[in-house]
Amino acid sequence: MKTIHTAFLGLGNVGCGVYRLLDMQKEAFASRSDLAFSVDRILVRDLDRPRRVKVSRDRLTVDVDEIVNDPDITLVAEFMGGIEPAATYMERMLLAGKSVVTANKQALANAWPRLSAAAMKTGAGLYFEASVCGGIPVIETLLSSLQSNRVESIMGIINGTCNYILSRMSEGMEYEDALAEAQEKGLAEPDPTADVEGADATCKLAILSTLAFGKSVTVDDVYCEGISSLTREALQFGADMGYTLKSLAVAKEKDGRLQLHVHPAFLPNRHPIASVSGAYNAVYIRGNAVEDIMLSGKGAGDMPTASSVVSDMVKVATRQVHPAVDFQESNRPYLDEDWICGNFLCLHVEDKSGVMAKLFGILSHYGLSAASVTQPRRAEKAERVPVIVTTYPCREQAMRAALVDIRALPEVGSVLRIRMEEME
Amino acid sequence: MKTIHTAFLGLGNVGCGVYRLLDMQKEAFASRSDLAFSVDRILVRDLDRPRRVKVSRDRLTVDVDEIVNDPDITLVAEFMGGIEPAATYMERMLLAGKSVVTANKQALANAWPRLSAAAMKTGAGLYFEASVCGGIPVIETLLSSLQSNRVESIMGIINGTCNYILSRMSEGMEYEDALAEAQEKGLAEPDPTADVEGADATCKLAILSTLAFGKSVTVDDVYCEGISSLTREALQFGADMGYTLKSLAVAKEKDGRLQLHVHPAFLPNRHPIASVSGAYNAVYIRGNAVEDIMLSGKGAGDMPTASSVVSDMVKVATRQVHPAVDFQESNRPYLDEDWICGNFLCLHVEDKSGVMAKLFGILSHYGLSAASVTQPRRAEKAERVPVIVTTYPCREQAMRAALVDIRALPEVGSVLRIRMEEME
Incomplete structure (x- = not known):
């Protein structure tokens, strides 16, 4: 049996879920993969706080160095959340050759290049299935x-x-x-x-x-x-x-x-x-x-997210080579901020003649064409009435410019613009 | 650049799709994974048949041994379909240490234990994403x-x-x-x-x-x-x-x-x-x-299925250790053939009194309880009328026994039974 010595950074809801799931699946890992996970050390902020899982006190630590410097620990699962100190701790683990599994989208999205560089330097794995969409692979x-x-x-x-x-x-x-x-x-x-x-x-x-x-x-x-x-x-x-x-x-x-x-x-x-x-x-x-x-x-949810964390832990344990994402400055995307989509405008306008003409004048000025105009109910007295205007797919920037002008019309009260996708 | 020398067994629709996709993604493989696939040999039945892709004649062969004995070829993709000779060809490739990617559910479902044993013997990979649900991973x-x-x-x-x-x-x-x-x-x-x-x-x-x-x-x-x-x-x-x-x-x-x-x-x-x-x-x-x-x-579909085949080919090329399924006689499942589900019965019965009583008598004899009975339209003259009976979830075998009795009723014409799942 191969035992993977593991540490957790944090023991909140997801951490507790992972702890429970490792225990629930213990026999399956042993019989299917000849594999055992031992949670040797858990970094916490407060040693005395009550926990949802039973963990012996001597495995808890407030000192991250105890984990970094423990040569037995080859896998670290991070559940701290937030960018720092989580990112720096993960980077230190990777530089020490320990593979990292994280559920932390914030730290990953903000510090991925340096985490990835650290992983590539030592060949350690960096896995993050749980960082996006919980249990969905x-x-x-x-x-x-x-x-x-x-x-x-x-x-x-x-x-x-x-x-x-x-x-x-x-x-x-x-x-x-x-x-x-x-x-x-x-x-x-x-x-x-x-x-x-x-x-x-x-x-x-x-x-x-x-x-x-x-x-x-x-x-x-x-x-x-x-x-x-x-x-x-x-x-x-x-x-x-x-x-x-x-x-x-x-x-x-x-x-x-x-x-x-x-x-x-x-x-x-x-x-x-x-x-x-x-x-x-x-x-x-x-x-x-x-x-x-x-x-x-x-x-x-704790358990769906734990499902992804633990599947990543099994990957760390069973793979020889870990996938790596190579971040290079030259690899920055070219952005297109003038995408095309349909629009649904929910306006409240004064119920008097000429308003719709002004509205259509603005749309046409910016090259936008309306697909439908609906007045869902009649006005009573002088109140503003809702009008729904939908446009054919059009350029984002033209729509934004038109909205500035529409909002400036004195007859127009609130303007709520909602994009429409997949209309074709 | 690492070049993976590959052979195809068969060149039908999916094979042609894979051939095209390898060509379409050539630059992506090179730039992202420093990887190239070379399709060295293609086993076909007829050298002269017209193909949907342009393949030079000298890569085609009708002799599977040419592939088995080619030491350069490390990856074989199988698109022959049917159990034999596909299964035996795949087994020979695996025993020769060549990894196999297959889209062939029939060969896999029927010959998996010997294919898996051959793969485990040589450490070759056996991948089959495309065998189930085309492009869905x-x-x-x-x-x-x-x-x-x-x-x-x-x-x-x-x-x-x-x-x-x-x-x-x-x-x-x-x-x-x-x-x-x-x-x-x-x-x-x-x-x-x-x-x-x-x-x-x-x-x-x-x-x-x-x-x-x-x-x-x-x-x-x-x-x-x-x-x-x-x-x-x-x-x-x-x-x-x-x-x-x-x-x-x-x-x-x-x-x-x-x-x-x-x-x-x-x-x-x-x-x-x-x-x-x-x-x-x-x-x-x-x-x-x-x-x-x-x-x-x-x-x-050719391309969704090719998507799965090619992703398996990349796994073969980039992984050091391949997942294996260990088939042992001791690992046979215990089956439960008396599962529980709801039932929807569409009966055509004579529109006379006493029929429903007999029907309910049978259901109750087998411990089944009806959840609803509907007669969607009135009878005209002496014709049989449709009656829909739904049952609460019940045991499969009891329902089957009841159906034998229901079908034997002289007043009952056709009986169509449809199971109901996920009703809770």
């Missing part, structure tokens, strides 16, 4: 199953908090109530900013795009809009037209340039990922040979 | 991403021909017309038996179950029913009740026993794989940690 699929393809696009629902909130809003809740419910259920953090404003999805999309397109994509390359300004009303009007609202992460290669954006978007109801609801995640990938494939499942 | 997911889980169940739409036919029937076509259309479109063979009677799905389920449960599952272990006796009428009645009809491959582990069955079944419309239609395949997997994940995509 999207990293392994990009690294090993789609290397036969030129990936053309990725479209993902990769933030479960947003997807839960939007699913509840489509059932009639307002944003604030859906967020509060998600927080109650533990699906949103007390400070939900990173999820609802898109930073979380941005990290994940940077990681996926780096693997899919072979370019060093950073979080700063990804255009990002959150979901907090969406209204139940706009969702409902879109639903009436056959669309489902999702917070999408989109990456496309077009003429050698990458389009990278995270934002809410309407999809036609018939699109395969339109029906992925609640806390589920899905990634829809198009390749030049495979055509389209979709992976979906629980995008978060 | 379900084999790699089971082999490398779910090894951290105890797989509890697999439920798949793994035959695109059946799924296409059932999708068309749900749109109102009769079975014969849908089959004819599938044949016209090249989605069904001139002799469709292997697809529509379930033999194809049986091979695939045996392969998936072997990997998922770590047991030597053979095609004979899988209970199988085809789709050819289904009627548009029954589909429609089921649709009215909120169910979608699919040809399902199901594998479950229950108390150490495996339930393995391929047959048509109704799913609730809300189930994630209910909306997978047309020539798409989907595999829905439950594991003790990952909870549920689903993979879907094109389950057949």
